[in-house]
Every structure is written in structure tokens, then in C-alpha cells.
Amino acid sequence: MDREITHSQAVNEAIAEEMRRDSTVILLGEDVAEAGTPFKVLSGLVEEFGTERVIDTPIAEPGFMGIAVGAAMTGMRPIVDIMFGDFLFLIMDQLCNQAAKTHYMSGGKLNVPLVVRTNLGATRRSAAQHSQSLHALVAHIPGLKVALPATPYEAKGLLKTAIRDDNPVVIFEDKLSYQMKGNVPEEEYLIEFGQANLLREGNDVTLIGTSSMVQTCVAASDLLAEKGISAEVLDPRTIVPLDERAILESVRKTSRAVVVDEGHQNYGITAEIAARISEKAFYHLDAPVIRLGAMDVPVPFSPALEDLTVPTPELVAEKALSICRGELVHDA
Amino acid sequence: MTKSVRKNTEQYLHLYKQMVRIRTFEENANQLYLNAKMPGLTHMYIGQEAVAVGICEALDSTDRITSTHRGHGHCLAKGAEFKQMFCELLGKAEGYCRGKGGSMHIADQDNGNLGANAIVGGSMGIATGAALSAKLLGTKAVAVCFFGDGATAQGLWYEVMNMAALWQLPVIYACENNGYSEYTPTSEIAAGSLKARAEAFGIESHKVDGQDVLAVHALTQGLVNRLRNGEGPFFIELETYRYHGHHVGDINRSYYRTKDEETAWQKDRDPITNFGRWLEEQDIASSEELSEIISGIHAEAEEAVRYAIDAPYPNHDEVDTHVFAGVKHALPYISGDSNGS
Numbered sequence: 058m059d060r061e062i063t064h065s066q067a068v069n070e071a072i073a074e075e076m077r078r079d080s081t082v083i084l085l086g087e088d089v090a091e092a093g094t095p096f097k098v099l100s101g102l103v104e105e106f107g108t109e110r111v112i113d114t115p116i117a118e119p120g121f122m123g124i125a126v127g128a129a130m131t132g133m134r135p136i137v138d139i140m141f142g143d144f145l146f147l148i149m150d151q152l153c154n155q156a157a158k159t160h161y162m163s164g165g166k167l168n169v170p171l172v173v174r175t176n177l178g179a180t181r182r183s184a185a186q187h188s189q190s191l192h193a194l195v196a197h198i199p200g201l202k203v204a205l206p207a208t209p210y211e212a213k214g215l216l217k218t219a220i221r222d223d224n225p226v227v228i229f230e231d232k233l234s235y236q237m238k239g240n241v242p243e244e245e246y247l248i249e250f251g252q253a254n255l256l257r258e259g260n261d262v263t264l265i266g267t268s269s270m271v272q273t274c275v276a277a278s279d280l281l282a283e284k285g286i287s288a289e290v291l292d293p294r295t296i297v298p299l300d301e302r303a304i305l306e307s308v309r310k311t312s313r314a315v316v317v318d319e320g321h322q323n324y325g326i327t328a329e330i331a332a333r334i335s336e337k338a339f340y341h342l343d344a345p346v347i348r349l350g351a352m353d354v355p356v357p358f359s360p361a362l363e364d365l366t367v368p369t370p371e372l373v374a375e376k377a378l379s380i381c382r383g384e385l386v387h388d389a
Numbered sequence: 390m391t392k393s394v395r396k397n398t399e400q401y402l403h404l405y406k407q408m409v410r411i412r413t414f415e416e417n418a419n420q421l422y423l424n425a426k427m428p429g430l431t432h433m434y435i436g437q438e439a440v441a442v443g444i445c446e447a448l449d450s451t452d453r454i455t456s457t458h459r460g461h462g463h464c465l466a467k468g469a470e471f472k473q474m475f476c477e478l479l480g481k482a483e484g485y486c487r488g489k490g491g492s493m494h495i496a497d498q499d500n501g502n503l504g505a506n507a508i509v510g511g512s513m514g515i516a517t518g519a520a521l522s523a524k525l526l527g528t529k530a531v532a533v534c535f536f537g538d539g540a541t542a543q544g545l546w547y548e549v550m551n552m553a554a555l556w557q558l559p560v561i562y563a564c565e566n567n568g569y570s571e572y573t574p575t576s577e578i579a580a581g582s583l584k585a586r587a588e589a590f591g592i593e594s595h596k597v598d599g600q601d602v603l604a605v606h607a608l609t610q611g612l613v614n615r616l617r618n619g620e621g622p623f624f625i626e627l628e629t630y631r632y633h634g635h636h637v638g639d640i641n642r643s644y645y646r647t648k649d650e651e652t653a654w655q656k657d658r659d660p661i662t663n664f665g666r667w668l669e670e671q672d673i674a675s676s677e678e679l680s681e682i683i684s685g686i687h688a689e690a691e692e693a694v695r696y697a698i699d700a701p702y703p704n705h706d707e708v709d710t711h712v713f714a715g716v717k718h719a720l721p722y723i724s725g726d727s728n729g730s
């Protein structure tokens with residue numbers, strides 16, 4: 058049975074179900090208990106599971122991340138709450154040097170089954186230290202899986218899969234979408250990693266969007282339809298692993314691709330996906346692959362500037378249109 | 390109240406004015422938020438005014454401070470003007486950071502404010518570094534690092550205290566203990582004693598009533614003088630209270646603190662009311678004179694708010710300026726245009 062719940066309720070349900078199912082699942086983070094986080098995503102969990110399993114930590118991200126790594130190596134399945142994606146920079150050593158490499162360095166003898174739950178997304182007028190989309194950073198590190206849910210359905214299904222995974226998984230929620238509603242089945246379900254979601258079928262161009270940019274691509278496809286362009290919209294859902302097969306299949310059909318992601322464009326997710334398309338579907342392409350990421354500047358506070366830094370449906374449609382019409386997109 | 394501060398009418402009145410300026414600024418900022426005129430969120434400093442003012446009045450404009458997410462009070466106490474601050478809060482071009490920083494990143498270099506910081510504990514290294522440069526450059530300047538009780542959980546503090554103590558740096562670590570770290574009482578996030586933590590590094594430590602502007606000022610003045618003579622670092626824990634929520638949107642607070650507690654602090658320990666009463670008792674100012682000060686500041690704030698609301702946003706082409714020093718526009722620069730023109 059389908060019903061509509063918010064992204065935030067979907068996250069809450071995923072955690073509650075997994076905590077009921079597996080007593081080794083614990084939750085650590087700042088104000089995760091009584092306050093249920095500043096986004097109120099975790100409200101009610103401490104009432105059901107108690108303060109032994111829903112643990113309020115001091116503001117000591119490297120410390121509680123390290124504790125989670127150790128606990129994960131010795132029998133627990135911690136979910137670490139990093140309030141803003143920007144605070145990932147504080148836990149980088151524990152996440153990337155410790156958690157990510159332990160299984161490999163131990164020759165497969167030690168596992169680190171933990172989840173880092175955090176978020177991404179600008180345009181909340183929160184300025185440069187509370188608005189970053191840093192998923193490319195962790196996707197760069199072998200040993201970490203990275204999930205980017207775009208809907209309440211995905212938020213729940215991917216998080217449940219992440220909690221059951223025997224590896225460290227970083228899951229980024231779009232903080233602007235916590236109140237967004239969507240269909241979520243009552244019955245239990247999981248979403249396998251590495252399975253892209255085809256949102257729109259089309260023939261002229263493939264719009265590949267992640268997380269916050271999935272809806273942007275859907276809106277762009279509507280704009281394109283008005284111009285007689287049929288756009289396919291694909292959401293990879295996880296970037297490690299990446300459903301390369303689905304991406305290549307789509308691009309081989311449409312011959313054109315625009316890749317849209319809210320991380321910075323320089324050295325980002327869009328670059329990675331565009332490179333794979335160029336490498337593996339080159340002879341099917343009718344136009345250069347276009348990347349659209351966040352502008353390569355720290356996120357400015359002023360609304361007048363911030364809105365310029367994130368790709369919009371209009372921009373995506375404009376770029377898609379220009380490659381569909383065979384217009385020269387390079388000025389050099 | 391401490392009598393050790395020189396009985397200097399003008400200075401007393403200045404302390405009072407500065408506290409009123411902070412409160413007035415914050416009340417207006419809160420109103421801008423409530424009227425949906427301010428983008429984003431902000432953290433109110435109301436209740437903690439005596440801390441910023443007592444400390445910053447002991448500093449020169451060449452001394453450095455680092456501030457926090459709750460930073461408007463520090464910024465004003467260090468000498469900032471209403472107009473540029475309101476402009477910054479509204480993301481306008483005439484703001485202290487040309488609208489790029491906003492409430493949580495407000496900085497005012499001309500007055501020695503190295504900036505607010507949206508990363509809890511994020512400025513502890515910066516303040517200590519400012520003390521290192523003062524020492525190496527022989528400027529005699531000192532640095533004050535403001536941070537909250539919650540920030541004492543960050544490991545960075547212990548790393549930099551160790552180095553500051555080893556290298557005898559002219560820095561004061563000023564911990565504003567307002568009893569809460571977001572929605573959690575300090576007792577639940579801090580083991581043992583904060584003072585003892587600094588003392589473990591051999592750092593002389595003090596605890597002071599953060600609602601008593603004269604006590605804060607006298608203590609700081611003494612420590613600053615000693616820093617200028619080569620002593621230091623020092624630690625101060627200031628007992629204080631924020632009247633508002635953690636941020637302007639934190640309205641229902643009963644699950645983490647009681648209304649009675651809030652009222653008691655406001656009624657009995659308000660830094661402005663109590664200092665005003667003392668000024669009257671000492672015949673330094675009459676209640677009419679104090680009211681006049683307050684209404685003058687209110688008028689100034691209202692004018693600044695009006696100004697900021699009408700002020701222009703930055704031009705779109707500013708979006709990629711200031712990414713790199715010495716580069717006009719970052720976007721052409723990162724694509725290989727060497728001067729970024």
C-alpha cells in the first residue's frame with residue numbers, strides 16, 4: 058500500500074525499522090536524542106530505543122566518528138549523524154584513513170559496518186560553511202560507498218540498505234527536501250546500490266541528475282518538451298557504486314548527455330560521469346557531454362549571489378537545447 | 390560589583406552604551422527575521438552582552454578577536470557600525486563582507502575582528518595563530534578567542550592550548566558558558582571542570598560572573614596588561630545565559646529548559662538592568678539620562694535597518710570575486726586565464 062510521507066519521516070522510519078530488527082544498530086550525533094536533530098528528522102527514536110542506543114554526543118565530530126569506527130569493528134552497526142555535510146571535513150581522518158581502509162589493510166579480516174548520515178545542498182541562505190555538497194570528496198576514497206537519495210522512497214530504501222551493508226556508507230540527504238512528500242510503501246523494501254532510476258524516457262538527450270538536481274532535471278525535461286525535445290532523465294541514486302550500464306545504455310540511445318550535480322563542477326561528480334560516457338560511448342555521441350555543477354566559488358550568503366551558483370531547470374534546458382540543435386557550445 | 394575599575398564616568402557610560410547597542414541590534418535583527426526580511430537564520434546574543442563588552446573594552450583596535458556563530462555582540466563590542474552590519478545580515482553590497490558572509494561570518498578587520506565562524510571551535514587555531522604572529526612581529530597586540538561551552542568538546546582546543554602554553558602566546562581563551570550547547574545542557578556534554586582542563590596545560594584560569602560587566606572588564610584588563618608584558622596564555626570561563634533560543638527559529642524550548650529558569654536570569658541577572666541600577670546608585674547617571682541613551686540608540690538602529698533594507702544587493706559579477714587574492718574573477722582564472730580578467 059502506498060501512502061505519502063515526508064523525506065524526513067522516511068529517514069526516521071528506516072532507522073526505526075532497522076533498530077527494531079537489529080539490536081546492534083546504534084545512533085550517535087549532536088542533539089539526536091531529545092531534540093531529534095535541528096531538522097527534527099530523528100524525533101521519537103530516543104523514546105523507543107532509549108539513550109543507550111540513541112546517543113547524544115558533545116560537539117566532537119572526530120571523536121564520535123572514531124568511536125563509531127571502533128564500535129563498528131567490534132560488533133556494532135553505528136549510524137553517525139553529521140549535522141551538516143560541511144562538518145565532514147572534521148571527520149576526514151577517521152572516515153577516510155581509518156573506516157575506508159580497515160577492511161583492505163586487514164586483508165579482509167576486519168569490517169567497518171557503519172553509516173554516516175549527512176546532507177548537502179545550498180540556497181538556504183546559510184553561507185559558505187553550511188551549504189556545501191561534498192559527496193565527490195568521499196566518493197574519491199576507495200572503500201567508501203556513497204548514496205544520494207532524491208525522494209522519500211529512495212531515502213528510506215537506500216538508508217536501510219546502507220545500515221545492512223558491511224562497509225562504511227556515506228549517505229547524503231538534500232536538506233531542502235526534508236519536508237518534501239512522496240510515495241513510500243507501507244511494506245518493507247530495500248533499494249539495491251548501483252541501480253539507477255529512470256524517471257523519464259526520451260530520445261534526444263539524457264539528463265543525468267543526482268540528489269537535489271534530479272527534480273531540476275525533471276523540470277528541465279518539461280521545458281524541453283515544450284520545445285519539442287524529448288529528454289530522458291536518469292538518477293544514479295548511488296555514485297559508489299555507479300550504474301554505468303544504465304547511463305551508457307541511455308546515452309547510446311539518445312547520443313547526447315547533460316550531467317547535473319550540486320557539488321562543485323571542478324573535479325566533481327559531473328566530471329567523472331562525463332568522462333565515463335566519453336570513454337565508453339564516444340562513438341555514439343552526437344555532441345560533447347555537458348557538465349553542470351555548482352559554481353566553483355564558496356557558497357555566498359547573499360540571495361542575489363547564491364542563486365547564481367546552483368544549476369536551474371532553465372540552465373539545464375538551455376544547455377540541452379544547444380547541444381540538441383548542434384550549436385557550438387565551445388567558445389574556443 | 391568590583392570597585393577596582395577606575396571611576397571614570399565616561400568609560401562607565403561607554404560600557405553601558407555598548408551593551409545597549411548590542412541588545413538593540415539583536416532585537417532589530419530578530420524582528421527582521423520574524424518579518425521574513427532577513428535571509429537564513431541567526432543566533433541571538435541577547436543576555437550575554439556583558440561578556441563581549443567587558444572583554445572588548447579592555448582591548449585596542451589592533452588587538453584581534455575571533456568570534457562564533459553567535460557573533461554580533463563581539464563584532465559590535467569591537468567597534469563595528471550598525472549600518473554595515475545590518476547590510477551584511479541582509480546580504481547587501483555595503484555589508485562588512487559585501488554580503489558574502491552573512492550573520493555567521495561577519496568580520497571587521499579594521500577593528501581587529503578576524504571573523505565570526507560557523508564551525509563550532511573553528512576559530513581556536515586562528516586566534517592562537519594571531520597571538521603567534523603578534524609575538525613574532527613584536528606588535529604587543531593580544532588575541533581573544535571567544536567560544537561557547539559546547540565548543541570545549543572540540544579536540545582542536547586542546548591542541549592549540551598545548552602550543553599556546555608551550556610557546557607563551559598572548560592569547561585569552563574566553564569561554565562563554567551560557568549553560569547550553571544547542572538544546573543540551575552543558576552538564577551533559579562536558580565532563581569534569583572546564584577550568585581544570587586549561588589548568589592541566591599550566592594555563593592560569595579564571596571563572597567570572599559574565600553578567601557583571603565591571604567584573605569581566607577588570608579581570609580582562611589585568612590579564613591583557615600581563616599579556617603585553619610577555620605572560621600568558623590565559624583562560625576565562627564566563628558564566629552567562631542566552632535569553633533567546635539557540636537560533637531565532639528555536640521557539641519551543643520547554644523540552645530542554647524551563648520558563649522559570651529563563652525568567653529568573655532575565656529578572657535577577659540582567660547585565661544591562663543591573664549595571665544601569667549601579668550607575669544610578671553611584672550618581673553616574675540618572676534614569677532619565679539612561680533612557681535617553683537607550684532611545685538614541687534605538688533611533689540609530691531603526692535608521693540603519695531602513696538603510697539596509699533599501700540598500701542594493703551586490704552585482705551578479707561579484708559572485709566569483711574574492712575567491713583568490715590577487716585574482717579578479719575566479720571562473721576564468723581556474724580555466725587558465727592567468728589574471729582572471
Ligand SMILES: Cc1ncc(C[n+]2csc(CCOP(=O)(O)OP(=O)(O)O)c2C)c(N)n1
Pocket residue numbers: 087116118140144147458459507508509510536537538539540541567569570571635
Ligand atoms: C563543527 C560543528 N559542529 C556542529 C555545529 C552545529 N552547532 C552550531 S552551534 C552549536 C552549539 C554550540 O554551543 P556553544 O559552543 O555552547 O555556543 P552557544 O550556541 O551556546 O553560543 C552546534 C552544535 C557546528 N556549527 N559546527
Ligand SMILES: [Mg+2]
Pocket residue numbers: 537538539565566567568569570571
Ligand atoms: Mg553554549
